[in-house]
Amino acid sequence: FSKDLMKKYNIPTAKYEVFTNSEDAIKYVKEQNTYPAVIKADGLALGKGVILAENEKEAVEAIHSMIDDKQFGESSSTIVVEEYLTGPEVSVLSFTDGKTVVPMISSMDHKRALDGDKGLNTGGMGTVAPNPYYTEDIAKECMEKIFLPTINAMNAEGRTFEGCLYFGLMLTPNGPKVIEYNCRFGDPETQVVLPMLEGDLCEIFEAIYEHRLADVKIGWKSGYCTCVVMASGGYPVKYKKGIEMFGMDDKGQVDGAFIYHAGTKYEDGKFYTNGGRVLGVTCNAYTLQGALDKSYEAVSKIKFEGEHFRKDIGQKALKALPKDSLDLEYKQDMEDYIEENGVYLRQ
Structure with a gap:
């Protein structure tokens, strides 16, 4: 539905075709002969329904497993074979009442399970906000070519959308393009x-x-916020549940951080793992490095058997920031002083 809507209303997205038959899909990828090829389950698949096939063999296997072997049940009875886009990824959530659209602060997700963007796609192993690749100029272009056109397209279709609309974008050499909506x-x-x-x-x-x-004034704090996901060993494939967790207080928190409980259960005064992605360990600070340091310090306090987390969350974002390290160190020292002493300094 989304891809067809974008094609109809000239909203920039990757070239694609939709298939319900594996033979037709395989014929198409062989004709295109362009890799990596993006192969997506059309329905819900817990954030894991996308395979990046690096060659023909992997593409054929992915198509068979989705359509013929029902890897994701009925969710993969229809698949989308899509052009592979390159460039930094950006997530922009937005508020909309069907007339006005107000983008939230941008963010950067880390989808792959392993450091260096390797391993299988997951539901997300960590995030930083704002995304330094998402400049003011790019934000204006997205509003003009993607955000407002999407809202207008839904209105034109008689499907006015109200609520939270998530734009998953790729900043390609040919401009921002839509990867997905949520x-x-x-x-x-x-x-x-x-x-x-x-x-x-x-x-x-x-x-x-x-x-x-x-009519509502919506503002955003300065600084950065970072989240490091602690997952069960083996995620996103097979993993154990019911493993006792240590290092959090009786409310499941760690001093200096806010812990989102994604896959846990609480029994008899103890926390246990109860899913693939278990915790989202989140901190904010004046600098990106400061927020990351806080998140990883909090992660180091939490222990459970088989715990798995990426150690490079935010590294791509750091590379996109100005390299005035002395200034960044000064700002971080100033923030630490303010936190420790409870005072405000004049510039």
């Missing part, structure tokens, strides 16, 4: 976006419901 807050992007919100979230929801979003 009709909800994105996980784990929301973990770093909402802590940066200045304003009353309930007031925003009410304004959307009453179609007066344009």
